[in-house]
Amino acid sequence: MPIQMKFHTSDFILPTSDFSQTNICYYYFCRLTMMHTDILLKAYRLMCTARTMALTYEANRTACKYVHSTSRGHEAIQLATAFQLLPCDFISPYYRDESMLLGLGFSPYQLMLQLLAKRDDIFTGGREYYSHPNYRGTDKPTIIHQSSATGMQVIPTTGIAQGLQYLDQIQSDKLIKGPNGEMPVVICSLGDASVTEGEVSEALQFAVLKKLPVIYLVQDNGWGISASAEEVRVMDAFDYAGGFPGLDRVRIDGSNFEESFDAMHRVVQYVRQQRTPYLVQAKVPLLGHHTSGVRKEFYRTQQDLEKHTVNDPGPKLRQRLLQMGIDEQHILNIEKEAEDEVNRQFQQAVQSPEPDPATVSDHVFAPTPVTEEKGQRQPSGNEKIIMVDAALFAIREIMEEFPEALLYGQDVGRRLGGVFREAATLAEKFSDVRVFNTAIQEAYIIGSTVGMSAVGVKPIVEVQFADYIYPGFNQLVTELSKSCYLSCGKFPVQTVIRVPIGAYGGGGPYHSGSVETTLLSIKGIKVVYPSNAADMKGLMKAAFLDPNPVIMLEHKGLYWSKVPGTEDAKTIEPSRDYVLPLGKAALVIEADKNKIAAGESCCIITYGMGVYWARSAAKNFPGQIDIIDLRTLYPLDENLIFERVKKHGKCLVLTEEQQNNSFAEALAGRISRVCFQWLDAPVEILGALNVPAVPMNMMLEQAMLPNGEKVAAIIKHLLIS
Ligand SMILES: Cc1ncc(C[n+]2csc(CCOP(=O)(O)OP(=O)(O)O)c2C)c(N)n1
Numbered sequence: 001m002p003i004q005m006k007f008h009t010s011d012f013i014l015p016t017s018d019f020s021q022t023n024i025c026y027y028y029f030c031r032l033t034m035m036h037t038d039i040l041l042k043a044y045r046l047m048c049t050a051r052t053m054a055l056t057y058e059a060n061r062t063a064c065k066y067v068h069s070t071s072r073g074h075e076a077i078q079l080a081t082a083f084q085l086l087p088c089d090f091i092s093p094y095y096r097d098e099s100m101l102l103g104l105g106f107s108p109y110q111l112m113l114q115l116l117a118k119r120d121d122i123f124t125g126g127r128e129y130y131s132h133p134n135y136r137g138t139d140k141p142t143i144i145h146q147s148s149a150t151g152m153q154v155i156p157t158t159g160i161a162q163g164l165q166y167l168d169q170i171q172s173d174k175l176i177k178g179p180n181g182e183m184p185v186v187i188c189s190l191g192d193a194s195v196t197e198g199e200v201s202e203a204l205q206f207a208v209l210k211k212l213p214v215i216y217l218v219q220d221n222g223w224g225i226s227a228s229a230e231e232v233r234v235m236d237a238f239d240y241a242g243g244f245p246g247l248d249r250v251r252i253d254g255s256n257f258e259e260s261f262d263a264m265h266r267v268v269q270y271v272r273q274q275r276t277p278y279l280v281q282a283k284v285p286l287l288g289h290h291t292s293g294v295r296k297e298f299y300r301t302q303q304d305l306e307k308h309t310v311n312d313p314g315p316k317l318r319q320r321l322l323q324m325g326i327d328e329q330h331i332l333n334i335e336k337e338a339e340d341e342v343n344r345q346f347q348q349a350v351q352s353p354e355p356d357p358a359t360v361s362d363h364v365f366a367p368t369p370v371t372e373e374k375g376q377r378q379p380s381g382n383e384k385i386i387m388v389d390a391a392l393f394a395i396r397e398i399m400e401e402f403p404e405a406l407l408y409g410q411d412v413g414r415r416l417g418g419v420f421r422e423a424a425t426l427a428e429k430f431s432d433v434r435v436f437n438t439a440i441q442e443a444y445i446i447g448s449t450v451g452m453s454a455v456g457v458k459p460i461v462e463v464q465f466a467d468y469i470y471p472g473f474n475q476l477v478t479e480l481s482k483s484c485y486l487s488c489g490k491f492p493v494q495t496v497i498r499v500p501i502g503a504y505g506g507g508g509p510y511h512s513g514s515v516e517t518t519l520l521s522i523k524g525i526k527v528v529y530p531s532n533a534a535d536m537k538g539l540m541k542a543a544f545l546d547p548n549p550v551i552m553l554e555h556k557g558l559y560w561s562k563v564p565g566t567e568d569a570k571t572i573e574p575s576r577d578y579v580l581p582l583g584k585a586a587l588v589i590e591a592d593k594n595k596i597a598a599g600e601s602c603c604i605i606t607y608g609m610g611v612y613w614a615r616s617a618a619k620n621f622p623g624q625i626d627i628i629d630l631r632t633l634y635p636l637d638e639n640l641i642f643e644r645v646k647k648h649g650k651c652l653v654l655t656e657e658q659q660n661n662s663f664a665e666a667l668a669g670r671i672s673r674v675c676f677q678w679l680d681a682p683v684e685i686l687g688a689l690n691v692p693a694v695p696m697n698m699m700l701e702q703a704m705l706p707n708g709e710k711v712a713a714i715i716k717h718l719l720i721s
């Protein structure tokens with residue numbers, strides 16, 4: 001049952017009639033004990049601290065040269081929220097949540113180190129903006145890495161709640177509870193203008209559907225930089241939440257500390273126990289600049305500024321303390337102490353060292369435990385399997401071994417088991433808790449893995465077709481790829497993202513596309529592209545054990561070896577313990593040494609379906625061709641590539657993608673540079689024609705894509721050059 005609250009400016013917030021008499025007694029008991037004067041004084045001290053910090057930054061704009069926002073106006077709701085949390089909880093603050101961080105116990109000095117992008121910044125080592133924390137420790141709630149893309153933290157943070165629910169469902173000892181057995185809650189904080197973003201609705205939909213223990217705290221100051229609420233939205237977050245049955249909600253005055261504390265106390269307690277989502281809409285004034293760069297006087301009227309100033313939480317709380325009989329001298333002392341402390345800590349932060357430029361490439365990835373091929377690739381007695389089964393068997397074995405592994409995506413759950421049957425029987429075997437269908441929400445499917453991974457769950461997710469990865473691209477770029485680097489290794493995102501890809505047999509323009517170049521433009525993810533069953537199984541295992549985000553590109557035309565010429569994609573099933581490290585290419589056909597020595601050979605560097613086009617072409621040039629199957633596109637086995645190209649002096653980079661500006665072209669450029677002295681001919685490249693899509697008609701499709709004959713024509717030309 002949702003908590004219904006009406007807020008008055010009076011001392012006590014009155015619960016409505018659906019609050020039972022017992023609860024009312026409990027409520028007043030809590031109110032009297034919780035709202036102890038000490039809490040009010042602590043809140044006032046931190047408000048003074050935040051205010052002095054904002055003034056200090058303004059007074060020292062040369063030193064505070066990196067863009068920053070302050071919490072001026074939002075202090076009450078932020079402190080009230082922070083005060084409710086236990087170290088077992090999770091919170092995702094947004095860039096204006098500086099007071100929330102003070103309330104959690106971070107010192108001004110710690111925050112200022114990030115403001116000044118200093119070496120000792122505990123969050124990001126000088127890599128991120130002010131108030132973009134991330135934290136893992138036993139003394140405070142966990143904070144996953146915060147990006148500055150507004151609203152985008154809602155999916156990863158909802159993923160945390162999804163992960164906690166899963167740990168609870170499987171009774172995992174990874175679920176950390178409070179000292180008295182309290183269940184953890186998750187708070188996601190955001191500004192009002194972010195709520196209109198599409199990804200927010202994906203997260204709310206999922207949270208409500210699955211009944212997740214997450215609180216969305218919307219701080220509504222009525223502005224989204226210079227866009228006013230009236231100008232850009234038809235409803236506020238509270239009204240919006242009304243469209244999600246099962247999302248409990250409350251509107252409060254976030255400038256009133258007591259009201260905010262009360263509301264947050266009750267909401268946090270409720271979610272801790274009931275394990276359902278809640279939305280809190282807190283009305284707040286905006287008293288500072290949007291950021292240090294976008295100044296309030298650029299776009300706000302004097303009248304608007306005055307209207308907001310009336311609700312400054314600091315003076316309101318000061319007035320309240322005086323009303324309660326607190327000696328004014330005591331209040332003046334607090335103000336002076338806060339000021340002195342901020343000044344002292346600011347000087348200390350200014351003097352602290354800058355980061356060492358030599359560390360700039362640290363923490364792009366967390367180290368993986370899989371560094372060499374292990375297990376049996378072709379155990380005697382095992383049968384040949386098709387590639388789709390290799391993926392399925394790998395996942396089945398992973399799920400048998402790792403209770404924290406789960407699989408979700410569109411149609412992968414019960415009934416269908418994936419549109420390619422690539423997850424068939426898994427839900428039946430492992431239950432709907434571990435293998436389930438999601439809505440059509442690529443952003444959620446990909447972005448949720450950030451939160452899942454942060455709590456120790458190991459999600460394997462699927463995007464149904466490569467052509468539909470784009471709605472999830474934002475999460476991949478904005479959140480997954482940067483999390484390890486910007487948290488200095490504290491929050492690598494461990495996930496495997498399965499993506500069926502590639503063209504064959506008239507799949508048409510929206511079920512045949514290749515996306516590897518686009519993926520490879522993202523730094524901080526790994527991209528795997530197997531071309532046969534044994535590689536698929538060994539690489540899937542390695543991808544799962546890798547603590548970083550790994551995309552498995554799975555060619556649909558190779559899944560069943562139905563496309564003529566792809567029979568070799570079927571292989572003996574490797575052993576259960578077989579792993580193949582990422583970043584190791586394979587020499588699938590090796591030219592004769594004497595042909596190489598005579599200068600009558602060349603090397604084809606390719607992957608996926610390209611391996612089979614190359615094999616078909618190679619039949620015309622017996623003993624003259626090396627074929628390198630890259631198997632992993634990032635990390636890339638440059639050693640093998642350069643070594644073989646130097647031997648042959650001639651090479652072709654072959655891809656299914658449209659050729660211009662492709663990964664293949666970039667690789668060809670790198671080969672030309674590194675192997676220049678050894679080359680006897682320009683590096684050749686063959687890709688698909690540069691048209692926007694793979695056309696439906698099979699003759700058009702064929703005309704667009706490379707094939708064995710097209711490859712053979714280039715090889716012929718290359719060998720005589
Ligand atoms: C996805 C994205 N688009 C645009 C921006 C630029 N931007 C930064 S803050 C902001 C306004 C956000 O307003 P709101 O969420 O209400 O928070 P407030 O700053 O008012 O506290 C915008 C558009 C961004 N950071 N992220």
